[in-house]
Amino acid sequence: MTADALILGAGIVGAACAAELAALGMRVEVLDAQGIGGGATAAGMGHIVVMNDSPAEFALSRYSRDLWLALAPQLRTRDAFARCGTLWVAADDEESQAARAMHAAFEAQGVTAQLLDAAALRACEPALAASMAGGLRIEHDSIVYAPTVSEWLLTQSSGVEKIRVRLGTRVTAISARGVTLADGERVSAEHVIVANGLGAQQLLPSLPLQPKKGHLLITDRYPGLIRHQLLELGYIKSAHHAAGTSVAFNAQPRPTGQLLIGSSRQFDTTDPAVDMPVLAQMLQRAARYLPVLPTLNGIRAWTGFRAASPDGLPLIGPAGDFAPGVWLAVGHEGLGVTTSLATAKLLAAQITGNTAPIPVEPYLPVRFAQQVAHG
Numbered sequence: 001m002t003a004d005a006l007i008l009g010a011g012i013v014g015a016a017c018a019a020e021l022a023a024l025g026m027r028v029e030v031l032d033a034q035g036i037g038g039g040a041t042a043a044g045m046g047h048i049v050v051m052n053d054s055p056a057e058f059a060l061s062r063y064s065r066d067l068w069l070a071l072a073p074q075l076r077t078r079d080a081f082a083r084c085g086t087l088w089v090a091a092d093d094e095e096s097q098a099a100r101a102m103h104a105a106f107e108a109q110g111v112t113a114q115l116l117d118a119a120a121l122r123a124c125e126p127a128l129a130a131s132m133a134g135g136l137r138i139e140h141d142s143i144v145y146a147p148t149v150s151e152w153l154l155t156q157s158s159g160v161e162k163i164r165v166r167l168g169t170r171v172t173a174i175s176a177r178g179v180t181l182a183d184g185e186r187v188s189a190e191h192v193i194v195a196n197g198l199g200a201q202q203l204l205p206s207l208p209l210q211p212k213k214g215h216l217l218i219t220d221r222y223p224g225l226i227r228h229q230l231l232e233l234g235y236i237k238s239a240h241h242a243a244g245t246s247v248a249f250n251a252q253p254r255p256t257g258q259l260l261i262g263s264s265r266q267f268d269t270t271d272p273a274v275d276m277p278v279l280a281q282m283l284q285r286a287a288r289y290l291p292v293l294p295t296l297n298g299i300r301a302w303t304g305f306r307a308a309s310p311d312g313l314p315l316i317g318p319a320g321d322f323a324p325g326v327w328l329a330v331g332h333e334g335l336g337v338t339t340s341l342a343t344a345k346l347l348a349a350q351i352t353g354n355t356a357p358i359p360v361e362p363y364l365p366v367r368f369a370q371q372v373a374h375g
């Protein structure tokens, strides 16, 4: 088969792009050095969340969350989709104020959200520390198991007969009309799409991507202990530190009854080993919010690397000077599961010349090329 589109990477972003292009009738070939849904997709938390740090982040995450809600009825039990909602927890009055501001911003943009006082918070999530001041509940945020959804997108979504997946296939060089594999084979296609997460750095070293290491821990089963994805309101501040190590409370109720506990962010390391002091710091932080946590059994901890761009937004569109003639769908940092489906729509619109569902400008890779050119 000679593909119309060659997609490098079978993580959630590559899989979403493949499914979208195939649904539009294109013949798609997907190459991955390992398996489907590995990389950051296997390491992540799968929280589908509307974030409002910037208008561009809001637009992409909100649109993509809606796409997830529309896709959900087709997914299988094993894809573990649940519309559990997000509960942003305010630890004190200052954070309650932040919750009110966030509520106003979300309401103004049509995102359903409810402010909770301390009593309502306790009724909603009895396991939270009694000292918590309140919170903000975002009803339609969800969770999903992204590795199996990646597989579903590539093998069961509409148009899969147009998708060919080649695993165990490392790409060593790319150009406008094709790629070179580790064994020297050359694979050509009309469009080449780089969607291999942090792996894009090896192929295109000038791309402005930086690894941001994260830790997660999963517990034994404690069904019903928490009901929402819980995040501290300080998360927004700590998650976006430009340098250094930070931790923030983030807990997810898995459909199995297990709790997934996060999160940490570390720059300047590519060591995948669990860093015990960072893990301890992360769990101590979480125990402030969930006092029962130290009595639970943690069964596994792991790390993963988010591909972070300088402005926290992904690069979706023509690679320009980074790789003339090539398309990019990379740099999704800690929101790549959430924003994968929207990424696929924006990329497909650009490739086919159709009108994009939301403005593409904030995500175009050329924004960084301009910065380089202007020093």
Ligand SMILES: Cc1cc2nc3c(=O)[nH]c(=O)nc-3n(C[C@H](O)[C@H](O)[C@H](O)COP(=O)(O)OP(=O)(O)OC[C@H]3O[C@@H](n4cnc5c(N)ncnc54)[C@H](O)[C@@H]3O)c2cc1C
Pocket: 008, 009, 010, 011, 012, 013, 014, 015, 031, 032, 033, 034, 035, 036, 037, 038, 039, 040, 041, 042, 043, 044, 045, 046, 047, 048, 049, 169, 170, 171, 172, 195, 196, 197, 198, 199, 200, 213, 214, 215, 216, 303, 304, 305, 306, 307, 329, 330, 331, 332, 333, 334, 335, 336, 337, 338, 339
């Ligand atoms: C700890 C942690 C928690 C997170 N939590 C969330 C969350 O709650 N919500 C959310 O939305 N996002 C979250 N994320 C982010 C999300 O997981 C990522 O943004 C997303 O998975 C990126 O997907 P991807 O397809 O771009 O890349 P990846 O999943 O990394 O996939 C890239 C693929 O490319 C392949 N590849 C690489 N190089 C080559 C090559 N040269 N040749 C062939 N194949 C190659 C790899 O094998 C891999 O399969 C989290 C991430 C981490 C690390």
